[in-house]
Amino acid sequence: MDGLLAIRDLHVGFRIFEGKLRVLNGVQLDVREGERVGLIGETGCGKTTTVKSILRVLPMPPARVSGGEILYRGEDILKASRRRMQELRRHELTAIFQDPLQSLNPVFTIGTQLRDIVKDSAIGRGKRLSRRDVEAQCIQALQETGMPDPGRIMTNYPAQLSGGMRQRICIAEALSTNARLLLADEPTTNLDVTIQDQILRKLDELVEEKGASVVMITHSMGVVRDLTQRANIMYAGSIVETGMTHSLLEAPKHPYTQGLMASVPKLTGEGISDGIPGRIPNYLDPPPGCRFHPRCEHRMEICESEAPPLFSVGDAQHVACYLYREAA
Amino acid sequence: MSDHPILSANHLVKHFPTKAGVVRAVDDISFDIATGETLGLVGESGSGKTTTAQCVLGIYPPTAGEISFDGAPIGVVFSRRNKELKRRIRIVFQDPGSSLNPKRTIKQILSVPLKVHGMGSARERLSMMSELLQLVELPPTEYLYKHPQAIGGGEKQMVAIARALATNPRFVVLDEPTSALDVSVQGKIINLLMRLADELDLTYLFITHDLSLMRNVATRVAIMYLGKLCEIAPTPEFFRAPQHPYTKMLLSSIPVVTSEEEALKPEKIVSQGEIPSPVNIPTGCSFHLRCPVKMPICSKVDPEMQVLSDGHVVRCHLYGNDSSANVLS
Numbered sequence: 001m002d003g004l005l006a007i008r009d010l011h012v013g014f015r016i017f018e019g020k021l022r023v024l025n026g027v028q029l030d031v032r033e034g035e036r037v038g039l040i041g042e043t044g045c046g047k048t049t050t051v052k053s054i055l056r057v058l059p060m061p062p063a064r065v066s067g068g069e070i071l072y073r074g075e076d077i078l079k080a081s082r083r084r085m086q087e088l089r090r091h092e093l094t095a096i097f098q099d100p101l102q103s104l105n106p107v108f109t110i111g112t113q114l115r116d117i118v119k120d121s122a123i124g125r126g127k128r129l130s131r132r133d134v135e136a137q138c139i140q141a142l143q144e145t146g147m148p149d150p151g152r153i154m155t156n157y158p159a160q161l162s163g164g165m166r167q168r169i170c171i172a173e174a175l176s177t178n179a180r181l182l183l184a185d186e187p188t189t190n191l192d193v194t195i196q197d198q199i200l201r202k203l204d205e206l207v208e209e210k211g212a213s214v215v216m217i218t219h220s221m222g223v224v225r226d227l228t229q230r231a232n233i234m235y236a237g238s239i240v241e242t243g244m245t246h247s248l249l250e251a252p253k254h255p256y257t258q259g260l261m262a263s264v265p266k267l268t269g270e271g272i273s274d275g276i277p278g279r280i281p282n283y284l285d286p287p288p289g290c291r292f293h294p295r296c297e298h299r300m301e302i303c304e305s306e307a308p309p310l311f312s313v314g315d316a317q318h319v320a321c322y323l324y325r326e327a328a
Numbered sequence: 329m330s331d332h333p334i335l336s337a338n339h340l341v342k343h344f345p346t347k348a349g350v351v352r353a354v355d356d357i358s359f360d361i362a363t364g365e366t367l368g369l370v371g372e373s374g375s376g377k378t379t380t381a382q383c384v385l386g387i388y389p390p391t392a393g394e395i396s397f398d399g400a401p402i403g404v405v406f407s408r409r410n411k412e413l414k415r416r417i418r419i420v421f422q423d424p425g426s427s428l429n430p431k432r433t434i435k436q437i438l439s440v441p442l443k444v445h446g447m448g449s450a451r452e453r454l455s456m457m458s459e460l461l462q463l464v465e466l467p468p469t470e471y472l473y474k475h476p477q478a479i480g481g482g483e484k485q486m487v488a489i490a491r492a493l494a495t496n497p498r499f500v501v502l503d504e505p506t507s508a509l510d511v512s513v514q515g516k517i518i519n520l521l522m523r524l525a526d527e528l529d530l531t532y533l534f535i536t537h538d539l540s541l542m543r544n545v546a547t548r549v550a551i552m553y554l555g556k557l558c559e560i561a562p563t564p565e566f567f568r569a570p571q572h573p574y575t576k577m578l579l580s581s582i583p584v585v586t587s588e589e590e591a592l593k594p595e596k597i598v599s600q601g602e603i604p605s606p607v608n609i610p611t612g613c614s615f616h617l618r619c620p621v622k623m624p625i626c627s628k629v630d631p632e633m634q635v636l637s638d639g640h641v642v643r644c645h646l647y648g649n650d651s652s653a654n655v656l657s
Contacts, residue, residue: 267567275515
């Protein structure tokens with residue numbers, strides 16, 4: 001398999017005063033070369049922890065990886081040296097985070113920040129750019145994201161720009177490194193729909209052009225449907241369902257995915273379901289077995305004691321639920 | 329529409345003078361809300377939705393224009409309104425995490441409106457609070473003595489709803505009540521709100537930026553852009569035949585989850601530009617900078633509200649030929 005990124009059985013916890021938060025509980029994720037993968041989950045299900053584990057930017061302690069591996073082109077990122085990790089971040093991995101105000105430094109101009117990135121990633125490739133080349137590449141990166149008047153924007157501070165423009169700058173920064181894998185962590189959650197539409201369209205074009213792979217992390221199923229080929233549904237620290245985006249959203253199999261799909265308000269106006277009773281478990285003391293079982297209406301005895309593996313339900317779709325044990 | 333609007337705004341204006349210039353947050357809007365209906369007020373951030381709601385509640389007095397509730401003018405600030413009016417109009421805020429006092433128990437939180445409005449003796453109030461919690465489907469014995477931080481986001485919002493209902497209001501402003509919540513929790517809150525509207529005969533002004541949600545809850549939808557209303561229509565008609573270019577742009581930008589929905593979206597209008605600053609509103613129609621079908625007149629003259637059919641009003645030069653229809657309720 002020509003996998004670019006493979007996460008195998010990743011366990012990550014956080015040690016806090018009250019005990020140990022067992023957040024990631026055996027995450028499995030595959031990203032192939034040039035593929036766009038969606039990761040859908042609700043608040044607190046471990047989406048961002050997953051991204052930060054891949055980039056190795058989780059503060060340790062309190063965080064601790066207690067098992068599993070993250071393979072990037074066959075190389076275990078978790079075992080890589082700091083030096084190697086910096087190299088990877090410089091020209092292989094890149095990320096866009098939810099809040100551009102937090103990922104841009106408020107006391108430096110956009111130009112200063114963007115120039116640093118362009119210069120640094122060129123050095124990473126063993127090239128030293130002249131000042132004029134750096135400038136030209138920065139302007140080009142901003143133009144690619146559809147930013148009007150890039151010359152002026154370069155002299156501005158983040159606070160002088162609107163939310164949509166800031167997010168465009170983050171995209172420009174992320175893509176100016178020519179990275180192979182883009183981790184987009186809720187890139188449009190704070191934005192209005194019309195701006196979201198513009199940003200996603202631009203992101204789509206640029207990724208297509210550069211042939212990068214994307215992991216799109218979001219809680220919006222609509223965004224995943226528009227942008228990705230494969231989708232993964234995450235609940236309480238593990239992937240509960242994975243499959244081709246369109247077939248997964250048309251025919252969700254896991255009770256959690258079904259509940260989620262029924263609660264999304266739709267334009268057909270048939271009303272919305274009552275949602276899923278209960279809430280995400282406390283990670284200090286997560287339920288044994290399948291972590292969804294306290295909220296699940298189909299729960300069986302086995303769910304309370306053993307965590308379900310991913311069962312295949314045909315057409316590249318896999319579900320972590322004992323309801324589909326026979327199908328496998 | 330019903331003949332008897334419970335709330336009507338007539339040429340409502342709210343300007344905020346700032347150092348940078350006058351912010352025209354709400355600029356001459358008029359609408360009626362009939363008893364028992366849910367008016368969905370939709371717009372992007374900075375379009376003046378919340379300011380409109382705050383004028384209704386009296387948090388700000390309007391700069392010009394009138395608001396009337398049950399036929400009586402209420403365009404004064406909160407401190408000068410009588411208690412009866414405050415009892416009748418209530419609000420549920422967006423983020424229950426910050427609208428509930430973290431140092432108080434739920435019992436203390438719920439008792440404030442009851443005490444302020446002098447409802448019942450201490451003992452009666454306790455049973456009223458239990459009833460309120462039952463109304464929002466929270467078991468009173470379990471929740472009465474908890475603090476907000478001990479319960480989930482959805483439950484907090486239910487407490488906020490209970491607090492709003494404590495004084496038997498007739499009109500409730502819902503200011504993005506579910507946008508801070510996850511979808512799996514949102515469904516429960518929305519269905520609860522709809523059930524309560526039926527049971528208690530409430531009228532809602534429902535503010536949101538989520539059009540798919542509006543499709544499922546509102547009886548009429550109003551679209552706001554830069555302090556002005558663009559289009560008001562009954563919900564089914566609004567989604568079947570949107571008229572204003574901005575409405576079409578909004579509708580075609582929504583990410584949807586099924587192919588049936590995809591078929592319901594209007595033809596794709598590629599969205600461009602961003603909402604301009606309300607300090608520096610473009611001349612003429614405020615939308616003309618982003619409009620895909622703009623005409624020379626759009627940058628010069630601000631269009632008037634046009635009645636297209638029963639209850640469907642749109643403010644755009646595309647529909648401005650019939651001058652006899654040039655009226656607004």
